[in-house]
């Protein structure tokens with residue numbers, strides 16, 4: 001049943017300090033709303049739990065991009081379109097470009113935010129695998145101050161996060177890759193666009209002397225949370241580009257994931273496709289020219 005608008009209350013604070021004060025006074029009562037592209041779907045379906053909405057969309061403190069020589073910090077309110085307009089995102093984080101382009105259609109990209117994509121905590125969201133592959137950190141703020149944690153530690157279980165009821169996600173910080181690197185992003189859905197992913201895999205490998213010096217693989221839609229493929233990474237790290245262990249890595253990634261059967265795909269499909277996409281990534285990695 002559709003929601004009844006007068007049942008809802010909304011506050012639109014003009015500053016971050018005011019917003020954090022509201023959250024601290026009544027923790028867990030106010031639901032932050034940024035672009036609203038996830039929350040309004042729930043509202044429309046009458047499934048939005050919280051009746052009190054805290055409109056954070058005008059908080060300039062959560063906007064903007066800081067382009068430092070060592071890292072890029074994206075405000076939580078950065079939209080997909082704004083990400084696509086950033087030269088540094090294209091230069092250093094092409095997987096993030098692909099993930100933003102793969103998200104919804106233009107209206108969603110104009111309105112939806114990176115922070116909302118993270119805190120909505122869908123295992124099928126498109127930016128988290130890219131953020132995991134780049135070793136992102138998230139900055140969380142409350143009246144108690146701010147703290148920064150690795151993004152890989154943020155999602156604890158399905159829709160459960162390291163985010164206190166009085167905290168907001170303020171920004172996402174990405175260390176700029178140094179040296180020779182290889183970027184890979186693939187979303188497998190029913191269609192090329194406007195589809196929720198069945199499997200999503202992002203990877204970033206740092207290459208030194210034709211050896212995989214480091215590798216991070218982020219996965220979507222194959223576990224209760226966006227997840228790193230730690231076992232598969234360990235199998236590949238330190239190996240020569242000329243002898244990448246495809247079969248070993250394929251077996252290892254099946255230990256990293258715990259897919260379910262759902263309306264979009266079976267668990268078996270997701271296992272097969274995850275291993276295949278990893279193999280595709282490794283075959284392409286093996287062809288990187290280093291001379």
Ligand SMILES: Cc1cc2nc3c(=O)[nH]c(=O)nc-3n(C[C@H](O)[C@H](O)[C@H](O)COP(=O)(O)OP(=O)(O)OC[C@H]3O[C@@H](n4cnc5c(N)ncnc54)[C@H](O)[C@@H]3O)c2cc1C
Pocket residue numbers: 031032033034035036037038039040041056062076077102103104105108111112113114115116117118119120124125126127167168169170194195196
């Ligand atoms: C038609 C359609 C297509 C879509 N396609 C895709 C797709 O292809 N891929 C994909 O990944 N997603 C897709 N989405 C989902 C959605 O657009 C994204 O998840 C988007 O990034 C959500 O951002 P938002 O700002 O609109 O979040 P909101 O709806 O405003 O909020 C989402 C959640 O995050 C919380 N939140 C938001 N910002 C903060 C913050 N700074 N601090 C703390 N909590 C916060 C809110 O309380 C809420 O729980 C689609 C949605 C629609 C309606």
